């Protein structure tokens with residue numbers, strides 16, 4: 001398997017509204033999605049677009065703001081330990097999610113739960129941070145161009 005594109009950096013926050021104000025006012029973000037709920041994943045999500053290598057917004061790596069949704073949200077523990085929120089995970093793209101899953105299983109990496117549909121509408125899975133040099137790692141199948 002080859003290292004794929006860094007699709008997004010997941011940033012946990014207690015308040016997406018506060019985080020959006022920060023990215024707009026402090027960081028000068030120009031393109032921010034409307035927040036949306038992913039009840040099955042236990043999070044409210046909002047994407048902040050960053051410019052790509054030539055400065056075009058909309059094709060670069062995104063900041064994925066995630067706020068707990070529901071009592072069982074998987075990020076409640078993280079926010080209890082990190083009340084100010086912060087960098088939570090990184091997400092790399094792959095061309096074939098099943099092949100990637102087999103690759104990491106073959107390396108003995110713990111995969112957290114089933115492959116499921118993520119915030120971009122494509123299959124994703126997570127790898128345990130303790131097996132990934134301390135970094136919670138999400139693997140996502142590259143969206144197919146429409």
Ligand SMILES: CC[C@H](C(=O)O)C(=O)SCCNC(=O)CCNC(=O)[C@H](O)C(C)(C)COP(=O)(O)OP(=O)(O)OC[C@H]1O[C@@H](n2cnc3c(N)ncnc32)[C@H](O)[C@@H]1OP(=O)(O)O
Pocket residue numbers: 010038041043064066074075076077078087088089091112117118119120124126128129130134135136138
């Ligand atoms: C899918 C929608 C969207 C998308 O992009 O499409 C998302 O990305 S949603 C993102 C939120 N969902 C997830 O994170 C699902 C996967 N996460 C999990 O299953 C849990 O969060 C888990 C298992 C990573 C951590 O569970 P918990 O918070 O209960 O903590 P533990 O005590 O079990 O943690 C064990 C150990 O790992 C350390 N830890 C926890 N979270 C992280 C992290 N984000 N980065 C690095 N390390 C982390 C924790 O401190 C513990 O370490 P220890 O030394 O034992 O204290």
Ligand SMILES: [Co+2]
Pocket residue numbers: 008010064089091138
């Ligand atoms: Co993510």
